[in-house]
Amino acid sequence: MKVFIFLTAFQKTKIMTDSNNKSKKVSRRKFLVRGGLGTLGVLAVGTYVFRNPMRRAMYELAETMVVPYSGSGTEANLWIEVGNNNTITLHSPKVEMGQGTFTSFAQIIADELDVNINQIIVKAAETTTGIIDGMSTGGSLSVAQLFQPLREMAATMREKIKQEAAKKMGVDASSISTADGVLTANGKTMNYSEAIADVTDWTLPDTPKLRPISSYKYIGKPIKRTDLRAKVVGEPIFGMDAEMPDMLHAAVIRSEHVGGTLKSADISAAENMPGVVKIVQKDGWIGVVAESYAQALAAKNKVKVEWDVPKKWTEEDLRAYLKVGEGNMMITQKEGSALDEDGEDVINMEFTSPIGAHAQIEPNGAVAHVKDGKATVILSTQVLGVTQKQVAEALGIDATNVNIIGTYLGGGFGRRLNTSHAVQACQMSEAVGKPVKYFFTRKEEFQHDAFRPPTHHFVKGKVNEEGNLESLEHHYASGDVAMNSVIFPPVMASVLGSDVGAMRGGNIMYTNVPNYRAVQWHKTLPFATSFWRSLGLLANTFAIESFIDEMALNAGKSPVDYRLAMFGDDEHQNRIRKVIEVAAAKGNYTDKANDNRAMGFAASIDAGVPCAQVVDLSIENNRIKVHKVVCVMDCGLAVNPDQVKAQCEGSIIMGISATVHEKMTLKDGQLYPTIYGPYDMALMRNAPKEIDVHLIQGVDVPLPVGEPPLGPIGAAIGNAVRRITGKRLTDIPLTLG
Amino acid sequence: MKFTFNINGTSQTVDIDKNTPLLWVVRDVLNLKGTKFGCGKAACGACTLHVDGESVRSCSYPIHFVEGKNVRTIEGLADGDNLHPVQQAWMEEVVPQCGYCQPGFMMATAAMLEKIPNPTDDDIDANIVNVCRCATYYRMRKAIHRAAEIKNANS
Numbered sequence: 001m002k003v004f005i006f007l008t009a010f011q012k013t014k015i016m017t018d019s020n021n022k023s024k025k026v027s028r029r030k031f032l033v034r035g036g037l038g039t040l041g042v043l044a045v046g047t048y049v050f051r052n053p054m055r056r057a058m059y060e061l062a063e064t065m066v067v068p069y070s071g072s073g074t075e076a077n078l079w080i081e082v083g084n085n086n087t088i089t090l091h092s093p094k095v096e097m098g099q100g101t102f103t104s105f106a107q108i109i110a111d112e113l114d115v116n117i118n119q120i121i122v123k124a125a126e127t128t129t130g131i132i133d134g135m136s137t138g139g140s141l142s143v144a145q146l147f148q149p150l151r152e153m154a155a156t157m158r159e160k161i162k163q164e165a166a167k168k169m170g171v172d173a174s175s176i177s178t179a180d181g182v183l184t185a186n187g188k189t190m191n192y193s194e195a196i197a198d199v200t201d202w203t204l205p206d207t208p209k210l211r212p213i214s215s216y217k218y219i220g221k222p223i224k225r226t227d228l229r230a231k232v233v234g235e236p237i238f239g240m241d242a243e244m245p246d247m248l249h250a251a252v253i254r255s256e257h258v259g260g261t262l263k264s265a266d267i268s269a270a271e272n273m274p275g276v277v278k279i280v281q282k283d284g285w286i287g288v289v290a291e292s293y294a295q296a297l298a299a300k301n302k303v304k305v306e307w308d309v310p311k312k313w314t315e316e317d318l319r320a321y322l323k324v325g326e327g328n329m330m331i332t333q334k335e336g337s338a339l340d341e342d343g344e345d346v347i348n349m350e351f352t353s354p355i356g357a358h359a360q361i362e363p364n365g366a367v368a369h370v371k372d373g374k375a376t377v378i379l380s381t382q383v384l385g386v387t388q389k390q391v392a393e394a395l396g397i398d399a400t401n402v403n404i405i406g407t408y409l410g411g412g413f414g415r416r417l418n419t420s421h422a423v424q425a426c427q428m429s430e431a432v433g434k435p436v437k438y439f440f441t442r443k444e445e446f447q448h449d450a451f452r453p454p455t456h457h458f459v460k461g462k463v464n465e466e467g468n469l470e471s472l473e474h475h476y477a478s479g480d481v482a483m484n485s486v487i488f489p490p491v492m493a494s495v496l497g498s499d500v501g502a503m504r505g506g507n508i509m510y511t512n513v514p515n516y517r518a519v520q521w522h523k524t525l526p527f528a529t530s531f532w533r534s535l536g537l538l539a540n541t542f543a544i545e546s547f548i549d550e551m552a553l554n555a556g557k558s559p560v561d562y563r564l565a566m567f568g569d570d571e572h573q574n575r576i577r578k579v580i581e582v583a584a585a586k587g588n589y590t591d592k593a594n595d596n597r598a599m600g601f602a603a604s605i606d607a608g609v610p611c612a613q614v615v616d617l618s619i620e621n622n623r624i625k626v627h628k629v630v631c632v633m634d635c636g637l638a639v640n641p642d643q644v645k646a647q648c649e650g651s652i653i654m655g656i657s658a659t660v661h662e663k664m665t666l667k668d669g670q671l672y673p674t675i676y677g678p679y680d681m682a683l684m685r686n687a688p689k690e691i692d693v694h695l696i697q698g699v700d701v702p703l704p705v706g707e708p709p710l711g712p713i714g715a716a717i718g719n720a721v722r723r724i725t726g727k728r729l730t731d732i733p734l735t736l737g
Numbered sequence: 738m739k740f741t742f743n744i745n746g747t748s749q750t751v752d753i754d755k756n757t758p759l760l761w762v763v764r765d766v767l768n769l770k771g772t773k774f775g776c777g778k779a780a781c782g783a784c785t786l787h788v789d790g791e792s793v794r795s796c797s798y799p800i801h802f803v804e805g806k807n808v809r810t811i812e813g814l815a816d817g818d819n820l821h822p823v824q825q826a827w828m829e830e831v832v833p834q835c836g837y838c839q840p841g842f843m844m845a846t847a848a849m850l851e852k853i854p855n856p857t858d859d860d861i862d863a864n865i866v867n868v869c870r871c872a873t874y875y876r877m878r879k880a881i882h883r884a885a886e887i888k889n890a891n892s
Binding site (some may be wrong): 097098100152224225227228229230231232233234235236237238240243249274292293294322358359360361362363408411412413441442451582642643646649650652653654657675676677680681682683684685687688689691716 | 746753754757758761765768770771772773774775776777778780781783791809811812815820824827828831835836837838839840843844858862864865866867868869870871872873874875876877878
């Protein structure tokens with residue numbers, strides 16, 4: 001109730017701005033106060049991060065692949081409350097997908113606000129407040145983007161609270177000390193809630209100087225996840241667990257064929273099934289709404305549908321359609337002169353990767369209630385703002401009448417950057433006048449994913465007498481990743497000219513090679529492809545680093561030394577060099593196979609985060625068995641080193657799964673397989689028993705960590721297999737035939 | 738049809754179609770949301786719970802099989818405020834990431850430890866065959882060994 005009252009006040013309040021604020025050296029943010037809050041004992045402040053976030057986002061994305069936090073563009077975009085009971089609530093503009101970001105946010109706030117981390121509650125903001133990230137939760141950027149704004153905001157709030165306490169205690173603010181949410185001066189104490197009770201003047205002090213990172217109690221420490229207990233006792237925190245009073249359940253029928261359109265449907269048998277409330281027919285899908293899920297599913301099976309399928313796509317069709325030399329071409333990197341393609345001395349290797357499914361365990365779904373021109377939707381999504389707009393547009397109502405309530409996500413991995421199924425849930429709710437819960441069957445998940453696109457690569461090079469590369473080129477073809485994405489404006493594609501998502505990991509990092517190029521070929525595929533954790537990095541690094549390994553073998557050199565010789569000596573290059581050196585040392589890398597066991601080495605840089613891995617594997621019963629992975633990553637400041645390591649461990653095993661096990665194919669026009677098992681994924685038995693992660697802090701700010709460690713793993717596995725069998729594996733999933 | 742069974746120590750009677758999967762009775766009728774839907778085909782293990790102490794994938798287990806039996810879900814794994822050794826070990830090792838599949842893994846592990854008090858790595862590989870997309874298997878294996886230690890020390 002308190003929050004509701006606050007929101008009312010919030011929306012009526014004119015935002016105060018100070019266009020004369022020039023103190024950008026101290027802080028580039030202007031803190032704002034939403035007035036009318038003091039009587040509630042609630043303090044909320046917002047910040048402007050950038051005047052034109054989208055423009056800046058595009059440039060920074062192009063340059064560094066790191067997108068700044070955009071807020072909602074024009075609104076104050078961070079919101080922390082000090083509640084009456086001395087709790088601190090962050091209404092997070094980002095959702096928690098599993099990486100432990102809410103824990104890191106709590107650590108960051110606790111240190112500058114001087115409260116105990118247990119006083120802090122972090123929950124996802126809802127769209128009606130406007131305090132959500134205007135773009136998305138994604139790119140492994142949550143902590144990296146919010147580290148500085150949250151610290152500045154918490155410090156500013158601490159000073160405001162001290163000022164108010166000083167008035168009440170009759171002392172000078174400078175004599176007050178703060179700890180664990182309690183202010184102390186001259187032996188007297190007061191908690192934060194008491195200090196700001198009845199405050200009506202919300203003029204804020206300037207942001208104080210932030211404390212040195214080394215002095216923090218929480219930041220940089222392996223603090224246990226704040227959501228640990230909820231997740232261990234099975235609390236209902238996910239979108240799938242959401243309910244609304246008097247809710248009905250739905251199942252949806254969609255084409256099982258790629259590109260299939262609805263021709264005709266006979267719903268007569270289904271309508272008479274037990275529990276069926278309504279069958280909703282829309283363009284391209286049919287929704288069955290019933291009293292229970294089991295009833296909806298049973299009735300769905302009685303609907304007779306005919307589909308128009310213009311073309312029954314096969315795997316061969318796909319490979320002929322998507323290949324280097326076809327589609328839109330863009331040179332994404334160029335240094336020196338191009339290779340003479342027909343030259344006799346050009347070494348050319350071809351690689352492929354398959355369609356990849358997200359396969360997150362929590363299915364996509366939504367609980368929606370549309371009533372009196374307003375919509376409320378609870379769902380697991382990485383894009384609350386986009387989903388709000390999609391729902392508003394489909395229902396023909398104003399976006400301010402659409403409240404999207406984000407939950408904890410049962411896996412994101414990029415899948416929930418596309419959650420337009422909220423629209424279907426809303427349309428069914430509108431049709432029956434009651435709340436409706438709709439979620440995908442697993443078959444729908446596998447057939448209507450927004451997949452990782454398949455890729456095709458040629459890596460080409462020319463070496464000198466010593467076997468060192470004089471030219472190195474990566475030519476690669478991919479379907480959509482960032483292109484046509486709902487999270488970027490269409491202008492993005494035309495400004496940048498290439499798919500910046502497919503480009504991840506596609507450029508050459510070895511800048512001491514005299515001539516190098518990266519050339520992207522892009523086509524939109526007949527089924528949806530989009531962001532899959534690490535985007536192009538997984539396949540691109542596999543291709544390039546497999547080729548580099550082959551060149552080292554040709555030259556008779558250690559693959560570690562061979563790589564090290566190809567770096568320049570600027571700061572960026574030195575950071576990559578260092579992870580390679582440390583990984584080789586920590587992993588005791590050796591180039592020699594021992595019977596059927598060997599090591600493989602590979603490295604990558606993604607989002608400014610270099611990572612190198614040493615894989616130790618054997619071949620057992622003609623299958624790859626990874627025993628140990630040593631991972632060295634320079635992710636800057638690790639706000640929570642334990643959870644950064646967890647991200648590396650998970651990425652490594654997910655990478656093993658994606659490069660050794662997983663493959664979606666097209667068969668008779670359908671995407672296949674449609675269930676776990678046939679969609680082969682790494683299980684406990686496939687996970688290495690040893691994973692040794694070493695973090696290097698090469699810069700003093702947090703960088704993205706959730707995706708960069710997916711880079712080297714595929715190539716490192718292929719490189720180890722090459723040393724055992726003598727055979728170069730060039731196609732993901734890596735099988736021994 | 739009516740079915741009576743015991744769930745987490747409490748007797749329950751439900752009136753429902755006999756082929757309704759136990760999962761939906763637990764989640765939607767009894768409102769215990771800790772048991773998760775993942776695939777509906779017994780392929781991922783997110784819906785794992787115990788029926789008379791045995792691990793069962795409840796999405797593919799009709800309610801009529803449960804008549805007169807004892808069902809335990811993640812909500813009933815702890816003894817009041819005292820977490821089960823598996824839950825304690827999961828917290829010690831900080832296993833969950835997104836957390837969605839974890840109740841299924843914890844239930845599968847708890848059932849295994851009743852039969853195999855000191856599981857080897859091979860035992861774990863053979864018995865714990867659920868799917869975790871965050872791929873928390875590395876910490877999970879450590880937590881399973883740790884849970885066995887805690888459980889054996891308690892008994």
